[in-house]
Amino acid sequence: MRKNNIPVETVNTLYELLVERARRTPKLTAYRLYDRKTGKWRKFNWTQVVERTDRFAAAFLAAGMQPGDRVGILLQNCVDWVCYDMAAARSGLTVVPLYTNDAISNGAFMLADARPRIIFVDTDRRWRDLEKALSDHSFIERVWLQEVTSDFVAGADENVDHLEAVLPTDTGALPEPASDDQSPATLIYTSGTTGNPKGVMLSHRAILSNAEVTAGVVSGYEGDVFLSILPLAHAFERTLGYVLPVMCGCCNAYPQSLLRLRQDMTAVRPTVIIGVPRFYETIYTGARRNATTSKFKERLFDMTGRIGYKRHLAKAGNGAGPTLGERLVWPLLDRLVAKKVKAAFGGRLRLAVAGGASLPDEIGQSLLGLGVPLVEGYGLSEAGPTATASLQSQCIPGTVGYALPGCEAKIGDRSELLLKTPSRMLGYWQREDATAESFDSEGWLRTGDMAEITDGRIRITGRLKHILVMSNGENVNPRPIELGIESDPLVEQVCVVGDGRNFLSALLVLNRDYWTEMANELGLDGNDPNAPEAERYILERIRKASGDIPSWQQMKGYYATLDEWTVERRLITPTLKLRRERVIDEYKDEIRAIYAK
Numbered sequence: 001m002r003k004n005n006i007p008v009e010t011v012n013t014l015y016e017l018l019v020e021r022a023r024r025t026p027k028l029t030a031y032r033l034y035d036r037k038t039g040k041w042r043k044f045n046w047t048q049v050v051e052r053t054d055r056f057a058a059a060f061l062a063a064g065m066q067p068g069d070r071v072g073i074l075l076q077n078c079v080d081w082v083c084y085d086m087a088a089a090r091s092g093l094t095v096v097p098l099y100t101n102d103a104i105s106n107g108a109f110m111l112a113d114a115r116p117r118i119i120f121v122d123t124d125r126r127w128r129d130l131e132k133a134l135s136d137h138s139f140i141e142r143v144w145l146q147e148v149t150s151d152f153v154a155g156a157d158e159n160v161d162h163l164e165a166v167l168p169t170d171t172g173a174l175p176e177p178a179s180d181d182q183s184p185a186t187l188i189y190t191s192g193t194t195g196n197p198k199g200v201m202l203s204h205r206a207i208l209s210n211a212e213v214t215a216g217v218v219s220g221y222e223g224d225v226f227l228s229i230l231p232l233a234h235a236f237e238r239t240l241g242y243v244l245p246v247m248c249g250c251c252n253a254y255p256q257s258l259l260r261l262r263q264d265m266t267a268v269r270p271t272v273i274i275g276v277p278r279f280y281e282t283i284y285t286g287a288r289r290n291a292t293t294s295k296f297k298e299r300l301f302d303m304t305g306r307i308g309y310k311r312h313l314a315k316a317g318n319g320a321g322p323t324l325g326e327r328l329v330w331p332l333l334d335r336l337v338a339k340k341v342k343a344a345f346g347g348r349l350r351l352a353v354a355g356g357a358s359l360p361d362e363i364g365q366s367l368l369g370l371g372v373p374l375v376e377g378y379g380l381s382e383a384g385p386t387a388t389a390s391l392q393s394q395c396i397p398g399t400v401g402y403a404l405p406g407c408e409a410k411i412g413d414r415s416e417l418l419l420k421t422p423s424r425m426l427g428y429w430q431r432e433d434a435t436a437e438s439f440d441s442e443g444w445l446r447t448g449d450m451a452e453i454t455d456g457r458i459r460i461t462g463r464l465k466h467i468l469v470m471s472n473g474e475n476v477n478p479r480p481i482e483l484g485i486e487s488d489p490l491v492e493q494v495c496v497v498g499d500g501r502n503f504l505s506a507l508l509v510l511n512r513d514y515w516t517e518m519a520n521e522l523g524l525d526g527n528d529p530n531a532p533e534a535e536r537y538i539l540e541r542i543r544k545a546s547g548d549i550p551s552w553q554q555m556k557g558y559y560a561t562l563d564e565w566t567v568e569r570r571l572i573t574p575t576l577k578l579r580r581e582r583v584i585d586e587y588k589d590e591i592r593a594i595y596a597k
Helices: 014-024 045-064 079-091 103-114 126-132 202-216 235-248 257-269 275-292 295-315 324-343 361-369 432-437 478-486 512-524 532-545 580-586 588-596
Strands: 029-035 038-043 070-074 094-097 116-121 143-148 158-162 184-189 199-203 225-228 251-254 272-275 351-354 374-376 385-391 409-410 416-420 445-454 459-463 491-497 504-510 555-562
Touching: 014 045, 014 235, 029 045, 029 079, 029 445, 038 045, 038 432, 045 079, 070 103, 079 094, 094 103, 103 126, 103 184, 103 199, 116 126, 126 143, 126 555, 158 555, 184 202, 184 235, 184 504, 184 512, 199 202, 202 385, 225 235, 225 257, 235 251, 235 272, 235 385, 272 275, 275 351, 275 361, 295 324, 351 580, 361 374, 374 588, 409 445, 459 478, 478 491, 478 504, 478 532, 491 532, 504 512, 504 532, 504 588, 512 532, 532 555, 555 588, 580 588
Parallel strands: 029 251, 070 094, 070 116, 094 184, 116 143, 143 158, 225 251, 225 272, 272 351, 351 374, 504 555
Antiparallel strands: 029 038, 184 199, 409 416, 416 445, 445 459, 491 504
16 A cells, blocks of 8 residues: 555545545545636646535535435546436436436436436536436426536426526535445446346445555556546446545546547646556557658658567566567667657656457557557456456556456356456345346356466457358357457458358448548449459458458458447447447448348
């Protein structure tokens, strides 16, 4: 435990953690937020955060909220998100977070299932969309709006208020804070990749203990600046990017938007970033694309990644390291290539955490080689959420590190990863049947993920529910094949299909710019990547990208589109995971045509 980290045994709830942080470092910068009105970054210290939190708690009290009630939040990452959440913890309420980038119908489903009494929404327009999607919203007694548009009429709906009309300037005498560490702090809905989302109930104790053991590996230091990229509605960001910084006394910066992320990284100069693999893939792809303006630059880029990764392995005691010639040329490669990549992150990044999905091995190796201090971990909401991680020096792409202290891991039937962890969920909200199915007779949590464990190091190999059973009886894990195909810059997204069929095929989303350039060079129709003339070239590329796999697993057909699979189309989750069943249903006619050939 570092000197200024708050031990979890000294606090019972998230609110108590916040108060203790403010007591220890009252004037230390807690959050940075871009103010669109002034065009400048604002700073908030821990004392200011506690004061605003108590104003939210007073508003809950005035609304007649009782311990055990649920409150919803549909907001971009910001200081008010934190204050609302912490005020709920103070009041003994359970927070139901929703994704602002999710389909409105999904948000409506979660609200109808959790039935919160109050919901905090970013704009009146968003609330109107939600209101239309809900067949019954009588359970929502009050709606608080962070911002209102010009056509908002105060008082038109007695239950809908602008936030500033709700928060009291004087909190008055608040009751003693709730202190039950086993009460549910949050109800986090799973991404629903294989069906309707289920609400995972996590207690204060589960979240706090998970943050503490994670902090022992994914270190946070007083003075660190985290850049918050993932939605706070996600369990991964909630624990690592929100609770852990409070525990360690770190500053959290909330970017303007994903579109302005590069500019914000330069302005904020974060020391820690937590993101899903897609974020790192985008950074890598952009850097490599810039390098391909000439063959010489491309060779320098690839050489830097290759030699740098050898250096990384040698430092970890996992390889002999670069040759003498490679060591001599490294200072030049570092100056010409690696430092430019590191500068794109702001120039002082000391830790980059990847989680939420699998990062392709070759991209992870290249980023480590280019000097990006990458760490991969694994978890799921039901586990609180983090279950595995490794020190940065021990990071080996393709693996997710070791089970965290206090967490046990083993392989069960069908290679399923099983976990025992003190930060496990209380259960699924109103789903005792699903809760029972999630644990075996000995209390091991069934993750649904297939894995391998070698000398304690864990490798995730796929999802049990995604295994394809071909007509010849062969079982195929599509994810490793998809990761290989995604490594080709031509391909943005991919879904391998072939369940019940005699060969495998791929649904592809092509990179529009790359495909247009390729089509022009080959004299193909840029508007039709499925033309017979294009098929030979595209099949050849995806087969090559698939890597060294048996011939019967190679793609023998495909359907390509230039239209991205988006959250709005409900084809990916808010955390960018593929909704496989929805994609297959969306393209059922195209799949049928592939096999009709």
